[in-house]
Amino acid sequence: MNSLTGDNSIEARKAGPLLARGVCRHLLQLDFTVIEEFVPERGLRVDVIALGPKGEFWVVECKSSRADFQADSKWQGYLPWCDRYFWAVDGSFPINLLPLETGLILADSYDAEIVRMGPEVKIAPARRKKLTQKFARDAARRLQSYRDPGVAAISYPQA
Amino acid sequence: MNSLTGDNSIEARKAGPLLARGVCRHLLQLDFTVIEEFVPERGLRVDVIALGPKGEFWVVECKSSRADFQADSKWQGYLPWCDRYFWAVDGSFPINLLPLETGLILADSYDAEIVRMGPEVKIAPARRKKLTQKFARDAARRLQSYRDPGVAAISYPQA
Numbered sequence: 001m002n003s004l005t006g007d008n009s010i011e012a013r014k015a016g017p018l019l020a021r022g023v024c025r026h027l028l029q030l031d032f033t034v035i036e037e038f039v040p041e042r043g044l045r046v047d048v049i050a051l052g053p054k055g056e057f058w059v060v061e062c063k064s065s066r067a068d069f070q071a072d073s074k075w076q077g078y079l080p081w082c083d084r085y086f087w088a089v090d091g092s093f094p095i096n097l098l099p100l101e102t103g104l105i106l107a108d109s110y111d112a113e114i115v116r117m118g119p120e121v122k123i124a125p126a127r128r129k130k131l132t133q134k135f136a137r138d139a140a141r142r143l144q145s146y147r148d149p150g151v152a153a154i155s156y157p158q159a
Numbered sequence: 160m161n162s163l164t165g166d167n168s169i170e171a172r173k174a175g176p177l178l179a180r181g182v183c184r185h186l187l188q189l190d191f192t193v194i195e196e197f198v199p200e201r202g203l204r205v206d207v208i209a210l211g212p213k214g215e216f217w218v219v220e221c222k223s224s225r226a227d228f229q230a231d232s233k234w235q236g237y238l239p240w241c242d243r244y245f246w247a248v249d250g251s252f253p254i255n256l257l258p259l260e261t262g263l264i265l266a267d268s269y270d271a272e273i274v275r276m277g278p279e280v281k282i283a284p285a286r287r288k289k290l291t292q293k294f295a296r297d298a299a300r301r302l303q304s305y306r307d308p309g310v311a312a313i314s315y316p317q318a
Binding site: 024031034151 | 192212
Protein backbone atom coordinates (compact mmCIF):
# COMPACT_ATOMS: atom_id res chain seq x y z
CA MET A 1 0.00 0.00 0.00
CA ASN A 2 1.22 3.44 -0.84
CA SER A 3 0.47 6.13 1.71
CA LEU A 4 0.09 8.87 -0.88
CA THR A 5 -2.22 7.12 -3.31
CA GLY A 6 -3.26 3.87 -1.68
CA ASP A 7 -2.11 1.59 -4.49
CA ASN A 8 0.88 0.35 -6.46
CA SER A 9 -0.03 2.03 -9.73
CA ILE A 10 2.27 4.21 -11.77
CA GLU A 11 0.97 7.10 -9.69
CA ALA A 12 2.14 5.35 -6.55
CA ARG A 13 5.59 4.76 -7.98
CA LYS A 14 5.84 8.44 -8.81
CA ALA A 15 5.27 9.34 -5.18
CA GLY A 16 8.94 9.00 -4.13
CA PRO A 17 10.30 11.37 -6.80
CA LEU A 18 7.53 13.86 -6.04
CA LEU A 19 8.48 13.89 -2.36
CA ALA A 20 12.09 14.35 -3.49
CA ARG A 21 11.10 17.42 -5.48
CA GLY A 22 9.51 19.06 -2.44
CA VAL A 23 12.52 18.10 -0.31
CA CYS A 24 14.92 19.58 -2.84
CA ARG A 25 12.97 22.84 -2.98
CA HIS A 26 13.09 23.15 0.78
CA LEU A 27 16.79 22.32 0.91
CA LEU A 28 17.49 25.05 -1.65
CA GLN A 29 15.79 27.55 0.65
CA LEU A 30 18.26 26.43 3.33
CA ASP A 31 21.10 27.03 0.84
CA PHE A 32 21.74 23.32 0.36
CA THR A 33 22.35 22.31 -3.25
CA VAL A 34 21.05 18.92 -4.30
CA ILE A 35 21.43 15.94 -6.59
CA GLU A 36 18.83 13.23 -6.82
CA GLU A 37 19.60 9.55 -7.35
CA PHE A 38 23.24 9.96 -6.40
CA VAL A 39 25.59 6.96 -6.28
CA PRO A 40 28.29 7.53 -3.63
CA GLU A 41 29.84 4.18 -4.48
CA ARG A 42 28.92 1.14 -6.49
CA GLY A 43 25.81 -0.55 -5.11
CA LEU A 44 24.52 2.47 -3.17
CA ARG A 45 22.05 5.01 -4.53
CA VAL A 46 20.60 7.73 -2.34
CA ASP A 47 17.37 9.55 -3.21
CA VAL A 48 18.73 13.02 -2.40
CA ILE A 49 22.19 14.20 -1.43
CA ALA A 50 22.63 17.84 -0.43
CA LEU A 51 25.80 19.91 -0.17
CA GLY A 52 25.56 22.83 2.22
CA PRO A 53 27.38 26.16 2.35
CA LYS A 54 30.04 24.86 4.74
CA GLY A 55 30.74 21.72 2.72
CA GLU A 56 28.47 19.54 4.82
CA PHE A 57 26.53 16.66 3.26
CA TRP A 58 23.01 15.56 4.11
CA VAL A 59 21.34 12.46 2.73
CA VAL A 60 17.56 12.20 2.48
CA GLU A 61 15.71 8.99 1.69
CA CYS A 62 12.16 9.55 0.48
CA LYS A 63 9.64 6.90 1.52
CA SER A 64 6.16 6.96 0.10
CA SER A 65 4.75 4.08 2.13
CA ARG A 66 5.32 1.58 4.90
CA ALA A 67 6.15 -1.07 2.32
CA ASP A 68 8.64 1.23 0.62
CA PHE A 69 10.38 1.79 3.97
CA GLN A 70 10.32 -1.84 5.01
CA ALA A 71 11.81 -2.93 1.69
CA ASP A 72 14.87 -0.72 2.28
CA SER A 73 17.64 -2.88 3.67
CA LYS A 74 20.46 -0.55 2.65
CA TRP A 75 19.87 2.72 4.48
CA GLN A 76 22.46 2.14 7.20
CA GLY A 77 25.02 1.90 4.43
CA TYR A 78 24.29 5.53 3.55
CA LEU A 79 25.24 6.87 7.00
CA PRO A 80 29.03 7.00 6.39
CA TRP A 81 28.33 9.18 3.31
CA CYS A 82 26.69 12.08 5.10
CA ASP A 83 27.02 14.35 8.10
CA ARG A 84 23.29 14.09 8.79
CA TYR A 85 20.72 11.54 7.63
CA PHE A 86 16.98 12.15 7.15
CA TRP A 87 13.87 10.33 6.08
CA ALA A 88 11.32 12.25 4.07
CA VAL A 89 7.71 11.11 4.19
CA ASP A 90 4.28 12.56 3.58
CA GLY A 91 1.70 13.36 6.22
CA SER A 92 0.01 9.95 6.07
CA PHE A 93 3.17 7.93 6.70
CA PRO A 94 3.27 6.01 10.02
CA ILE A 95 6.27 7.90 11.38
CA ASN A 96 6.58 5.75 14.49
CA LEU A 97 8.19 3.16 12.19
CA LEU A 98 11.22 5.40 11.70
CA PRO A 99 14.29 5.12 13.92
CA LEU A 100 14.41 8.00 16.43
CA GLU A 101 18.13 8.55 15.90
CA THR A 102 17.57 9.73 12.31
CA GLY A 103 16.28 13.02 10.94
CA LEU A 104 12.69 13.46 9.79
CA ILE A 105 11.30 15.65 7.03
CA LEU A 106 7.62 16.01 6.22
CA ALA A 107 7.21 16.68 2.52
CA ASP A 108 4.79 16.94 -0.34
CA SER A 109 5.52 17.62 -4.01
CA TYR A 110 5.87 21.36 -3.46
CA ASP A 111 7.76 21.91 -0.25
CA ALA A 112 8.92 20.26 2.92
CA GLU A 113 9.70 20.92 6.55
CA ILE A 114 12.37 19.53 8.81
CA VAL A 115 10.59 18.05 11.81
CA ARG A 116 13.63 16.51 13.49
CA MET A 117 17.29 17.16 12.68
CA GLY A 118 19.39 14.08 12.19
CA PRO A 119 22.30 13.90 14.64
CA GLU A 120 25.61 15.08 13.21
CA VAL A 121 28.26 12.44 12.61
CA LYS A 122 31.02 13.99 10.54
CA ILE A 123 32.29 12.29 7.42
CA ALA A 124 35.98 11.35 7.51
CA PRO A 125 38.06 14.09 5.78
CA ALA A 126 39.45 11.91 2.98
CA ARG A 127 35.98 10.64 2.17
CA ARG A 128 34.54 14.17 2.23
CA LYS A 129 37.12 15.29 -0.30
CA LYS A 130 36.34 12.38 -2.61
CA LEU A 131 32.59 12.82 -2.14
CA THR A 132 32.71 16.56 -2.88
CA GLN A 133 34.61 15.85 -6.08
CA LYS A 134 32.16 13.14 -7.17
CA PHE A 135 29.19 15.38 -6.35
CA ALA A 136 30.78 18.17 -8.42
CA ARG A 137 31.51 15.97 -11.42
CA ASP A 138 28.14 14.21 -11.39
CA ALA A 139 26.23 17.50 -11.15
CA ALA A 140 28.26 19.09 -13.96
CA ARG A 141 27.90 16.05 -16.22
CA ARG A 142 24.14 16.00 -15.75
CA LEU A 143 23.94 19.76 -16.24
CA GLN A 144 25.82 19.50 -19.52
CA SER A 145 23.37 16.85 -20.77
CA TYR A 146 20.49 19.28 -20.12
CA ARG A 147 22.26 22.21 -21.76
CA ASP A 148 23.55 20.30 -24.78
CA PRO A 149 21.50 17.22 -25.70
CA GLY A 150 24.16 16.49 -28.33
CA VAL A 151 26.47 15.10 -25.67
CA ALA A 152 24.28 12.02 -25.33
CA ALA A 153 26.09 10.65 -28.38
CA ILE A 154 29.54 11.22 -26.89
CA SER A 155 31.25 8.36 -25.16
CA TYR A 156 33.53 9.15 -22.25
CA PRO A 157 35.28 7.20 -19.53
CA GLN A 158 32.63 6.14 -16.98
CA ALA A 159 33.36 6.45 -13.28
CA MET B 160 35.50 42.04 -36.87
CA ASN B 161 34.47 38.58 -35.87
CA SER B 162 36.56 35.76 -37.28
CA LEU B 163 33.64 33.34 -37.47
CA THR B 164 31.12 35.56 -39.19
CA GLY B 165 32.92 38.76 -40.11
CA ASP B 166 30.59 41.14 -38.31
CA ASN B 167 29.25 42.24 -34.96
CA SER B 168 25.70 41.01 -35.47
CA ILE B 169 23.79 38.80 -33.07
CA GLU B 170 25.28 35.86 -34.99
CA ALA B 171 28.75 37.17 -34.20
CA ARG B 172 27.96 37.48 -30.53
CA LYS B 173 26.76 33.88 -30.49
CA ALA B 174 30.15 32.71 -31.71
CA GLY B 175 31.77 32.56 -28.27
CA PRO B 176 29.10 30.33 -26.71
CA LEU B 177 29.15 28.08 -29.79
CA LEU B 178 32.91 27.62 -29.45
CA ALA B 179 32.31 26.87 -25.76
CA ARG B 180 29.86 24.14 -26.71
CA GLY B 181 32.44 22.42 -28.91
CA VAL B 182 35.08 22.82 -26.21
CA CYS B 183 32.79 21.31 -23.57
CA ARG B 184 32.01 18.33 -25.78
CA HIS B 185 35.68 17.65 -26.30
CA LEU B 186 36.45 18.06 -22.60
CA LEU B 187 33.76 15.52 -21.76
CA GLN B 188 35.48 13.02 -24.04
CA LEU B 189 38.61 13.60 -21.95
CA ASP B 190 36.52 12.92 -18.80
CA PHE B 191 36.55 16.57 -17.75
CA THR B 192 33.21 17.84 -16.47
CA VAL B 193 32.37 21.43 -17.26
CA ILE B 194 30.49 24.54 -16.24
CA GLU B 195 30.16 27.55 -18.51
CA GLU B 196 30.17 31.16 -17.31
CA PHE B 197 31.60 30.27 -13.94
CA VAL B 198 32.41 32.96 -11.36
CA PRO B 199 35.35 31.85 -9.19
CA GLU B 200 35.12 35.06 -7.21
CA ARG B 201 33.35 38.38 -7.51
CA GLY B 202 34.42 40.25 -10.63
CA LEU B 203 35.80 37.24 -12.49
CA ARG B 204 33.81 35.13 -14.93
CA VAL B 205 35.44 32.39 -16.97
CA ASP B 206 33.90 31.00 -20.16
CA VAL B 207 34.53 27.35 -19.29
CA ILE B 208 35.87 25.71 -16.16
CA ALA B 209 36.52 21.98 -16.24
CA LEU B 210 37.03 19.55 -13.36
CA GLY B 211 39.02 16.47 -14.26
CA PRO B 212 39.05 12.95 -12.81
CA LYS B 213 41.94 13.73 -10.47
CA GLY B 214 40.41 16.92 -9.14
CA GLU B 215 42.37 19.15 -11.52
CA PHE B 216 40.87 22.36 -12.89
CA TRP B 217 41.29 23.75 -16.38
CA VAL B 218 40.02 27.14 -17.49
CA VAL B 219 39.22 27.83 -21.14
CA GLU B 220 38.52 31.30 -22.53
CA CYS B 221 36.74 31.23 -25.89
CA LYS B 222 37.66 34.02 -28.28
CA SER B 223 35.73 34.48 -31.46
CA SER B 224 37.82 37.30 -32.92
CA ARG B 225 40.91 39.46 -32.57
CA ALA B 226 38.78 42.24 -31.07
CA ASP B 227 37.24 39.84 -28.58
CA PHE B 228 40.73 38.77 -27.47
CA GLN B 229 42.12 42.28 -27.33
CA ALA B 230 39.19 43.50 -25.24
CA ASP B 231 40.01 40.93 -22.54
CA SER B 232 42.04 42.63 -19.84
CA LYS B 233 41.21 40.10 -17.13
CA TRP B 234 42.57 36.77 -18.30
CA GLN B 235 45.70 36.80 -16.15
CA GLY B 236 43.41 37.05 -13.17
CA TYR B 237 42.04 33.61 -14.08
CA LEU B 238 45.41 31.85 -13.83
CA PRO B 239 45.37 31.35 -10.04
CA TRP B 240 42.02 29.58 -10.40
CA CYS B 241 43.20 26.71 -12.58
CA ASP B 242 45.95 24.13 -12.96
CA ARG B 243 46.08 24.75 -16.72
CA TYR B 244 44.84 27.66 -18.81
CA PHE B 245 43.71 27.51 -22.45
CA TRP B 246 42.42 29.75 -25.17
CA ALA B 247 39.85 28.30 -27.54
CA VAL B 248 39.55 29.83 -31.00
CA ASP B 249 38.27 28.83 -34.40
CA GLY B 250 40.39 28.07 -37.44
CA SER B 251 40.37 31.65 -38.75
CA PHE B 252 41.69 33.25 -35.57
CA PRO B 253 45.16 34.83 -35.79
CA ILE B 254 46.75 32.50 -33.25
CA ASN B 255 50.09 34.30 -33.24
CA LEU B 256 48.36 36.90 -31.05
CA LEU B 257 48.07 34.39 -28.21
CA PRO B 258 50.76 34.13 -25.52
CA LEU B 259 52.91 31.03 -26.07
CA GLU B 260 52.90 30.13 -22.39
CA THR B 261 49.16 29.36 -22.49
CA GLY B 262 47.27 26.37 -23.84
CA LEU B 263 45.55 26.43 -27.22
CA ILE B 264 42.38 24.67 -28.34
CA LEU B 265 40.98 24.79 -31.86
CA ALA B 266 37.21 24.53 -31.75
CA ASP B 267 34.00 24.81 -33.69
CA SER B 268 30.44 24.39 -32.44
CA TYR B 269 30.61 20.61 -32.54
CA ASP B 270 33.99 19.56 -31.27
CA ALA B 271 37.48 20.76 -30.46
CA GLU B 272 41.08 19.67 -30.35
CA ILE B 273 43.86 20.55 -27.94
CA VAL B 274 46.72 21.94 -30.04
CA ARG B 275 48.98 22.98 -27.17
CA MET B 276 48.69 21.99 -23.52
CA GLY B 277 48.85 24.84 -21.08
CA PRO B 278 51.71 24.49 -18.61
CA GLU B 279 50.68 23.09 -15.25
CA VAL B 280 50.78 25.46 -12.29
CA LYS B 281 48.98 23.82 -9.39
CA ILE B 282 46.30 25.66 -7.49
CA ALA B 283 47.05 26.16 -3.79
CA PRO B 284 45.36 23.39 -1.72
CA ALA B 285 43.06 25.66 0.32
CA ARG B 286 41.89 27.38 -2.86
CA ARG B 287 41.34 24.04 -4.62
CA LYS B 288 39.12 22.88 -1.78
CA LYS B 289 37.05 26.08 -1.90
CA LEU B 290 36.90 25.99 -5.70
CA THR B 291 35.78 22.35 -5.81
CA GLN B 292 33.02 23.15 -3.37
CA LYS B 293 31.86 26.20 -5.34
CA PHE B 294 31.96 24.25 -8.61
CA ALA B 295 29.88 21.50 -6.96
CA ARG B 296 27.28 23.88 -5.56
CA ASP B 297 26.99 25.99 -8.70
CA ALA B 298 26.58 22.92 -10.92
CA ALA B 299 23.95 21.38 -8.65
CA ARG B 300 22.02 24.66 -8.33
CA ARG B 301 21.90 25.07 -12.10
CA LEU B 302 20.97 21.40 -12.58
CA GLN B 303 18.06 21.78 -10.17
CA SER B 304 16.76 24.77 -12.13
CA TYR B 305 16.69 22.64 -15.28
CA ARG B 306 15.03 19.69 -13.56
CA ASP B 307 12.48 21.72 -11.63
CA PRO B 308 11.60 25.08 -13.21
CA GLY B 309 9.48 25.76 -10.11
CA VAL B 310 12.60 26.61 -8.12
CA ALA B 311 12.93 29.88 -10.02
CA ALA B 312 10.35 31.32 -7.65
CA ILE B 313 12.28 30.23 -4.54
CA SER B 314 14.55 32.69 -2.86
CA TYR B 315 17.64 31.38 -1.15
CA PRO B 316 20.78 32.87 0.32
CA GLN B 317 23.00 33.97 -2.56
CA ALA B 318 26.70 33.17 -2.47
